[in-house]
Amino acid sequence: MATKRLFLLNGPNINLLGKREPGTYGHASLDDVVRLVSDTAAEKGYDVVAYQSNHEGDLVDYIQQAGEEADGIIINPAAYTHTSVAIRDAISAIHPPVIEVHISNVHSRESFRHQSLSAPVCDGQVVGFGIDGYRLAALGLIEKLERREK
Numbered sequence: 001m002a003t004k005r006l007f008l009l010n011g012p013n014i015n016l017l018g019k020r021e022p023g024t025y026g027h028a029s030l031d032d033v034v035r036l037v038s039d040t041a042a043e044k045g046y047d048v049v050a051y052q053s054n055h056e057g058d059l060v061d062y063i064q065q066a067g068e069e070a071d072g073i074i075i076n077p078a079a080y081t082h083t084s085v086a087i088r089d090a091i092s093a094i095h096p097p098v099i100e101v102h103i104s105n106v107h108s109r110e111s112f113r114h115q116s117l118s119a120p121v122c123d124g125q126v127v128g129f130g131i132d133g134y135r136l137a138a139l140g141l142i143e144k145l146e147r148r149e150k
């Protein structure tokens, strides 16, 4: 049987996780996030391919690649969540389910963070659980995929 695969995509400034505004985003690094998702997915028989970029077009390319190669996608578009029609359109264009994650509770922050252009075209959203949100997203996504197979 072919290996099942999740793509984990992170947007701008997530490479600074652990150093960036730790009061808001915590002390864990992006490597910690990748390890957390990889370990969670491995327990359920899924591989994880992880990309991070500070560039909108790169993220569009990764989403398109995920559309061809992934069973499901976890994405934190970071600041592009609130601005990017291109990322929203890329998500709309692909078939695998997509879960959006935000480390912080964007709804308790500045009003410009309350709107997500991408959330309406995603299959689910996890917000405000710190980096544990990525683990919860992986579990929810895998549940969704396994239910579909039955």
Ligand SMILES: O=C1C[C@@](O)(C(=O)O)C[C@@H](O)[C@@H]1O
Binding pocket: 012, 013, 014, 076, 077, 078, 079, 080, 081, 101, 102, 103, 104, 105, 106, 113
């Ligand atoms: O960079 C980020 C991180 C974020 O997506 C989060 O994970 O909480 C929330 C965004 O508003 C912000 O621009």
